[in-house]
Each structure stands twice: as C-alpha cells, then as structure tokens.
Amino acid sequence: MSIFVDETTKVIYQGLTGSQGRFYGLRNRDYGTQVVAGTNPKKAGTDVEGIPIYASVAEAKEATGATASCVFIPAPGVKGAVMEAAEAGLELVVVITEGVPAQDEAWFFNKVRRDHPGTRILGPNCPGVISPGKANIGITAGEIAKEGGPVGIVSRSGTLTYQALYELKLADIGVTTCVGIGGDPVPGTSFIDCLEAFEADPETKAVMMIGEIGGSAEEEAAEFIKAEMSKPVAAYVAGVTAPPGKKMGHAGAIVSGGKGTAAAKIEALEDAGVRVGQNPTEAGAHMVDIVASL
The missing domain is CATH 3.40.50.261 (Succinyl-CoA synthetase domains)
Known part of the structure; x- marks a missing residue:
C-alpha cells in the first residue's frame, strides 16, 4: 500500500497554465499520475496538452471527481488557493510554492483544521508526495x-x-x-x-x-x-x-x-x-x- 496518494488519486493543478505548473503537471502526468484538470478563471474552457482548464476548483472537482490538488500559485495567492481547494472539499492540497508569508500559513492551517477537517495540507515549500509507481504530485x-x-x-x-x-x-x-x-x-x-x-x-x-x-x-x-x-x-x-x-x-x-x-x-x-x-x-x-x- 501507500499513504495519502495512489494510482486512483485524481489531481487538479492550481496554476497549470503557468510555466512551472505546466512543466511539473505534465511530468507528473507522464509518470502516470491522474492529472485531470487545471484551474485559471481567465483561461477556463481551454486546455494544456489535453488537460482541461476550469474557472474554479469546485467546477473542476464536479467535472472530474478529483480528490487532490497541487498548488503552483505565486506566494501572495496561496492563501486564497488553499481555501478554495478546502472549500471545494478536496482531501489533499499539496502546496509547492515557497515564500508563503508565515502569517498566511498559520491562518489557513488553523482555518482549514477548524472548518474543513477532511482536508490535509502538505507544505507549503515542499517537494510534494510520491508513491513510486503509482502517483507523483509535485516536483520530485x-x-x-x-x-x-x-x-x-x-x-x-x-x-x-x-x-x-x-x-x-x-x-x-x-x-x-x-x-x-x-x-x-x-x-x-x-x-x-x-x-x-x-x-x-x-x-x-x-x-x-x-x-x-x-x-x-x-x-x-x-x-x-x-x-x-x-x-x-x-x-x-x-x-x-x-x-x-x-x-x-x-x-x-x-x-x-x-x-x-x-x-x-x-x-x-x-x-x-x-x-x-x-x-x-x-x-x-x-x-x-x-x-x-x-
């Protein structure tokens, strides 16, 4: 077995249309991870090499059945991105971004733990999680x-x-x-x-x-x-x-x-x-x- 992620995990990339999100999102997909969607409210309806882009995490989850997200949003937007994923009911939110203000981290850590106990945050400033041969979410x-x-x-x-x-x-x-x-x-x-x-x-x-x-x-x-x-x-x-x-x-x-x-x-x-x-x-x-x- 594995913990947190396996071959059944479906992942939304928040920031898939950016250069880093695209690079690692496609690498993760090539590894075998089910990268099923990206989000960008300005680019909804487009796709990144066949991966559909939705306006919000909630829309992406409804369309794909995803249970996890990977955050490649610049640091000032991470707090909003994490809360969007938690409010959509995702089980795992992997935050790769570094440089997130400590007060933001403390705020959304406590907010999610109190209001969305079914959501696990991994990171920020982390390489992500890999269950070798099954799923790779992040930059490893x-x-x-x-x-x-x-x-x-x-x-x-x-x-x-x-x-x-x-x-x-x-x-x-x-x-x-x-x-x-x-x-x-x-x-x-x-x-x-x-x-x-x-x-x-x-x-x-x-x-x-x-x-x-x-x-x-x-x-x-x-x-x-x-x-x-x-x-x-x-x-x-x-x-x-x-x-x-x-x-x-x-x-x-x-x-x-x-x-x-x-x-x-x-x-x-x-x-x-x-x-x-x-x-x-x-x-x-x-x-x-x-x-x-x-």
Whole structure:
C-alpha cells in the first residue's frame, strides 16, 4: 500500500497554465499520475496538452471527481488557493510554492483544521508526495525512486529527500510513499502525521526520517516514535554545524533561544531508539541494515 496518494488519486493543478505548473503537471502526468484538470478563471474552457482548464476548483472537482490538488500559485495567492481547494472539499492540497508569508500559513492551517477537517495540507515549500509507481504530485523526479517497499520516507528537506530516495534505489530498496513535509515554520502535515500513517500501513516495514534544525518537530516525533511506533526508524538531522540565530535555507531552519539545535534533536531521536546517521549517506546505510534484518 501507500499513504495519502495512489494510482486512483485524481489531481487538479492550481496554476497549470503557468510555466512551472505546466512543466511539473505534465511530468507528473507522464509518470502516470491522474492529472485531470487545471484551474485559471481567465483561461477556463481551454486546455494544456489535453488537460482541461476550469474557472474554479469546485467546477473542476464536479467535472472530474478529483480528490487532490497541487498548488503552483505565486506566494501572495496561496492563501486564497488553499481555501478554495478546502472549500471545494478536496482531501489533499499539496502546496509547492515557497515564500508563503508565515502569517498566511498559520491562518489557513488553523482555518482549514477548524472548518474543513477532511482536508490535509502538505507544505507549503515542499517537494510534494510520491508513491513510486503509482502517483507523483509535485516536483520530485520519479526516476530516482524505486517502487514497492518496504520503506516509507518523511522529510523536511527537499534536496535530502531526493538523496534518500536515490540512495535506497541504488541499494535496490523500494519505497511505499515519500512525503516531503516542507521546511516552513507552519507545515500543514507534520512528522507525526506521517509516522502515524506509516505505522498503520501494512506494506511499510521501516521508516526513514529526515529533519533539520529549528523548531521542535523532531523532538515531538521522537516522543511519538518511543511511545507509538513498532517499526524501526532511521534518521538524519541536517544542521549540526549551523550557528545560532542564522537562518539556514528553510524559513523554519533556525536555532533560536538555544532551542532547535541538531544535537538536541539527535539526542531525542537516539533516546527513542532511532538509528541516526551523521550524514545522509550513513542514514541510508542504517536503513539498508534495517531492511536486511526485517
């Protein structure tokens, strides 16, 4: 099985008529994802290489039966795009856009959780989600992922997500689903959300988790792993040498007030029984060992 998306998932691209939305929407379709519609109120009635464009998400959903959307709207319009998708009743909204204002993220995260509990937001500022061989929503290159299992991946870092997928592929290890939750301060989907889903998925036998400095998400995940996870976990935490007070890449990757350091996160994960690599390749080697022992 897979979590969140599979071969039956029908996806609307909000921003399909833009250059990036078109590029990745067509790549996702070529991968085998059911990209069934795009939205643009100014271009309704047209199409992008056979994919129909509708004026709104609600119209696109009614016409196609889609359950998910992928957002390639520029940052100032993301709040409206997310709410449009949630109000249309979509189950999953994958927000690729980076640079979304933190106050917007916090606002629509809480608004959707309160008023549209059936909608899951992934991102913003994330590579998306791929269930190899079934569906790819976002910007991850499908070629670097081996389908099957038994490993599930959840990551805050896009680039390290790709490295984890490819290193496992080189070791001939398949992945059930790889979820990039994004590195912004208010991610719509957390490590714990994904760990819980992987724990419940019978085909996922082990989990690889990639964290980074900033916030407390990794420590909270460690508590969940210790209390709730029966499946082995390997991890890597980026930013061991990051100086306090300096943002490192992602908006949420900052050590502040002595909190959010890589050392504290590694200690919490190791205390929960997680095998933590000192670099991404070592984390991959840990997962190879775990899979060999399953």
